[in-house]
Structure formats: structure tokens, C-alpha cells
Amino acid sequence: MPIRSIKGALKVLVLVAIFFAGVWSQSSGIIDEFVWYLPDVKYLMVQHIWLTVMSGSLAILVAIPLGIVLSRPKMANVAESLMQVLNVGTTIPTLAVLALSMSFLGIGTVPAVFGLFVATLLPITRNTYTGLKGVNPALMEAAAGIGMSPMQRLFKVELPNALYVIFAGMRTALTINVGTVPLAFLIGAGGLGELIFTGIDLYDPVMMLSGAIPTALLAIVVDALIALVAFLLVPRGVNPSRA
Amino acid sequence: MIRLDNLTKVFDTQKGAVVAADHINMEVPEGEICILLGPSGCGKTTTLKMINRIVKPTAGKVFINGDDTTGLDTQTLRRNIGYVIQQIGLFPNMTIEENITIVPKLLGWDKAKYKARAREMMAMIALEPDAFLKRFPSELSGGQQQRIGVARALAADPPVMLMDEPFGAIDPINRAVIQDEFLKMQQELNKTIMFVSHDIDEAIKMGDRVAVFREGKLVQYSTPDDLLAAPKNAFVESFLGEDRALKRLNLVKVREIVTDEIATVVPSDTLETAMAKIDDYGYQNAILMVNERKQPVGIINRSVARTTKGYCRDHFQAVPAVVDLDDDLRKAASLMFAHDQTWLPCVNDEGTVCGQITQRAMTSHLGARYRARQGDDRKPSAAIKE
């Protein structure tokens, strides 16, 4: 099999699919329907992004310091058992997290942001912790040996060397976050989920797609954006994607 | 100068307290390299790491240049001690330049000064600054990385350096090169250095003094030659190996045992004259022929001189080998074995003959210390202070 042409074949397939989709959408007048939803999409998208930014930045602000504190040698006893709890926590489905958040905090933006915050917090904390714990002990000895203070060691040696792993955690967490925001609609927080779920209820395909496609694109963009930030921010010497 | 005063480390383990270093007393004079030698778990690394408090001493004191370091702040102490470890520990997130300048930066040097210092260090370790300063450690070979490791330790020009098996992870060929480079640097820098090794050959090559450790105790502390000539007990003896007398060959220069009494002939002498000189001096098989500037040009074999008539210039053979006054005995012995000779002519820097070295002189020089020791077994080893 001429393996080299797989990518080419894929490209052709995608082009053909787009062509037929175009023909079909033109003939069925579906584009006009989409245009009709455009203002809604814009409004809900802003709301969607706001929910992500709100809960995501809160989670980062809490998770990274938490991961740092847990990785300190003094915390070794507490940290391992707490990480076990966090690991169990990450297996809990996001819908369940939101449902539990709603049952304690009621309906609206606050329980939604809180649920999203918890779902985002765990992977970032975990990666910060494992990233810092994974820094080569020889580096730590060298850093101590040349007379760096604990703070200098953290900021000049530990964090830069763990940064790639920390960013991987943020990438996973924020992608999950963007994908979970639609569910936040269910507990009354708005966002693109409104179009998807209402579309499902009304069985309106255009409405569904108006919500689903931007949601999917948003997730892909956020994922790529964080990958880009990581690429730029992680020092070249410890950045596998720039090796 | 580094002085350890009753330095002790006790580790608490599940199996009870383990004494890793037991009242270590020693002094390394300024500008000397002291090798801490011993099998693994003997306490040499613990002792080294107590000096910069990577391991916190249980008791005892460390003096640097006469000052007690006990009251000194840990970071200040460490910034004034160069530290090189086996795993190198270059920071992979920093460029070579950032790695080298990190200590000067911590000490608050200004930018122009530490930038210049980085280039100076690169010149010292013979790596091209423009090619390497902006690179990252992962882009360098192991040997290059350890050179940078040494440069980082030296960057702030600390009076004292600690090296924990610094060349242990480097392949044997590159290790020898780096050792030689380091010794050359040390001749100019004159640092006081403590150096952990488990390799007896490295210890003899690098050390001005060697401290042998066993089970947390300092067993013997002396110069390499004393160590090899007079091991203090059976443990040191077995650790040095049965070929320890051969190891001393490295330490003795031809200059020390050369005899300047050597008979020579010139090309215009007759073979009869040569034969007479051979007999007069009691040479067994040959005599050296030199030119008018006293440079060795050939040898006249005894058998030829006895049976043939004529001039030396027509009947000589090539000189099998000569040694330089600054060569070590190892090279001399090797040349003798290779050419099946019992003696070799010695030349000075101008290449003129200044004497000879014989197998007999070598063996008697090496043996003298052992014989002296057998005669006086209770001879106190001055270097050990109890």
C-alpha cells in the first residue's frame, strides 16, 4: 500500500465531503437558517468563553500553588494520600461534578463556575505535583550546592523544568473545561449548550449544529492555543516540541 | 585551606543509627588536591557533602582558610565553594552561558562582568565561546557537559572546590583527557580541592594527597607515593591492589633515579677502545656512541667490539630508545620491556646525554621504601592525626 498517499487521500476525501456538504446546504436553504442563529451564537459564545475564563483562571490560580505546596519535602506525608484522593476525583464524570455542585449550590452561574473549577482544578494540580516531583534530583543537588535559596531553586530550576508537564495538565484541563461548559447550561448558566440541548429537545438539526460546531471549534482552538503558549513559554532546552 | 575537625555524621535508619563519618580530622593545604578514596559506603561522599552542608553534620567543624564555617549562612557558604557532581546537573532550561554565570549572578556581579567571565571560563576549558554559549546542555556531549560543570563551579572564583566523582560518568578516553586538562588548569588556579573517587588510578594521578576511608573512618592520609609505598594496614594494601608497586612508577620521574655516570664512545674511536671501556665499566652488552654535541647516535655491541677490527662509526646499531629526564618510570619501564634492554640512555631538554637509567636502579628505588618499612614496622605515619 502506498502509505505516503494516506494524507493526500484524506485531503481529497475532505474536499469532496465539503463540496457535497456545500451543494446540499445550498439547495436546502440551510445556510439562511444558520445565519438566523448567528446573533445567538455570538452572544452565547461570549458567555461560554467567559465561563471558561472565569473557572479556568480560578482553577489555575489555585491548582498551581497547591501543586507547589504539596510537592515541598515537608508535605511528603500528606501529599501522597491527597494525590490519591485527587486521582480518584479525576475519574468522576464532569456531569456528575456539575450535578453535585447544583445539588449543593442551586441553579445559576455560581454552581456552574464552581463545578467547572473543580473539574479543571484536579488535572492541573496533579500535573504540577508530578512535574515538580519529577525534576531530576541531581539538578536539585547542584542547585543547592551552588548556593541557591529554596525560592531561587523553585523559580529558576524546578518550575522551568516542570513547566512542560504543568502546561500539559493545563491543556487537558482547559479542554475538558471548554467541553463541559455546554453542560453548565443544564444548571442554568447559559453558554453554547443552550443551542445544543434546546436543539436536541426540539429536534432542530440547524440549532444543534449552530451550538455544536462552535463548541467543537472552541475546544480545538483552546487546545491549540495552550499548545502554542507552551511552545513559546517553555525554555528551549527542556521543551520536547522544540528539540 | 580546608580543615575538618572531628567531623561526624550519624544517620538514623530503621535498623538503628549508622555512623557514616566518624570523627574525621584532616587538613588540605592551600592549592592542593586531596582525593577522598574508598569503596562505596565508606563515608567519603558524606564527608565531602558535609563541607557544603548538602549533608548536615551531626558534630564537628569545618574550617576554610582558617575560619570556622559553622556560623556562616548556608547559602553564603555554598556560593563560595565550587561544587561539581558526577551527574553534572547542568540546568537543562538554561543556556550554557546562563549555567556558567549563575553563581556570579547570585553573588550580584554586574552584567558586563559576568558576561566577560563566561567567555573567560570557556577559554579556560578550551571550548569556543561563540559556538557554545547560546546552546543548551542537551546539545552537548557528556564530556563537554562536564567541562561546563567545572566551569560553572569555577565561575565565581571560589578558593575551595568540592568534586564528587566528577569524571565518573565519562568514558575512559575522554576521562583521561579531561583529567589532564583539569590538572593543567589547577596549576594556574591553585584551588584547594577535595575530590571523591573510587578509582585508585585516578587518585594517584590527580591527588597531591589521598585520604583512604573505610566504614566511616579515615584510615590513611598521605601523599600518593607514601600511600603506595607504605600502606598502613591490610585493608589499604588490598584496596590499592597487588600491583601497587607498579602504580608508583607513575609517580617517580626519571630525574630522581638517573645516574650521571655513563661511558660513551665517539664515532672516530676504534672498536678496541670501545671494548676496553665496556670492560672498564663492566657493561654487559653494549656501549653508547654519541656525536660531538653529545647526542646519542648509536650503540656498539660487545660481541661486535670483541670480534671485529675497525672504527666505531662503521659498526654501530641504532639506539633502541632514550628517555627524557621528565618522563616517569612507567614510560622508562615500558621502553625497556619493549626493546628488551636493561638500561636506557637519558637525555635532557637539549637532547644531550646526561646519564642512564637501569632496571636495577628502578627496582632498588621502588623496593627501598618497602625494605625500610619491614625494618621499622612501627614507623609513625606523620600525616595521620588522631
Add this chain to the structure above:
Amino acid sequence: MELFHFALDNAGLLLSRTIEHIALVGVAVGIAALTGVPIGIAITKNERVAQSVLYLASIIVTIPSIALFGIMIPVLSLIGHGIGYVPAVIAVLLYSQLPIIRNTYTAINNVNPALREAARGIGMSPNQRLRLVEIPLAVPVIMAGVRTAVVLNIGVMAIAAYIGAGGLGTFISRGISQSDPRQLIVGAIAVSLLAIIVDYSLLYLQKRLTPKGMSREAAAS
């Protein structure tokens, strides 16, 4: 207490929903393993193809499940399966590909080259090598991929209740729409426990499937 009574009163329903949940995820991940493992093995032959396949699979995982449903329903409704378990199973199938393909690929690729050379040296054919050496050594890692896929998709299946796929998510969706905290909490706790228990059971299975001689190595990796 009230919750406990509610759970007891609805034990039968809870059980049947749980079984439904497990069955849907199990079947879908099972099928995914049947496609993912061969793909993972196949792509070890060509680095460039491997990178494109893994890239594609990672893009798919990035798409939020509810968005994927929203995109699939209009398409699937053309063949009359717009809602129900079909889109849910397809979604699970798609999401499972990345963990399974990626783990198979890395596991086979990471088999110690010395072992591979030894296998070649004693005269094994490429197929024998794969069957007798590479796959047995890769099984624990492949299992870890399956485990990731299952846990991920228990969550996806919970959301699929909204497109009529059944399962434990039904309690949550009804709990929200009927403002009934009992259903909501019982559903959320049930699905969380399911994920945790399945995670641990599969971890146990993964350890059991590890060839005895290499269990220490696997624990280290």
C-alpha cells in the same frame, strides 16, 4: 437518609440502569479495542503515518462529547438513528481510539530493542516476534489504554442520557428537569462510584495480565 431510602426504593431501576451503562460502554470500548489495537500495531511500521493517525485521534478527543452528539444527530437521523444508543456508541468508539491506539503504538515501539534483536537472533519470523514477544510485553500498557478509555467514556455515556441513550445519566437528567435533588444526587453518586470502581477493577485486571517476570518493570513505568 432520604437519599438512602430513595436509592433502596429504586434499587431495581438503579441496577438495570447501571447494567445498561456498563453494557453500552463495554460493548463500544470492546469494539474500539478490536480496531484500535490493530491500528496501533500497524502504524508502528511508519513513523509519519503514525504521527498523522495519532494527531487525528487527538483532535477527535478534543471535541466535546455534547458537541459531537450535536453534530452526529443530524447526520445519523438521515438513516433513522438520530437519537438513542447509536450516536452514543459511535462517540464512545471514536473517543476510545486515541488512548488505545496511542498506548498500543508506544508499547510496541518501546519494547526493548535488545529483546527484538534476541528474538530475531533465535530465528523468529516477524509474525512470531509480534505474537510471542512484542504483544505479550505490550499487553499491560494496552490494558492501561483500555482503562483510560472506559473511565472517560463512562462520563460520556452519562451525558448521552440527554440523547436518549439510557444509562445512569437518566437519573441526573430527570433530576435536573424535575428539580428532584434525590434523583440528581443518587445519579451523580452512582455514576461517580461506577467510574471509580471500574477504574480500580481494570487496574487490578491490568496487573493480573502483566507477565509475572515483568511486573516490577511495569510498576516502574
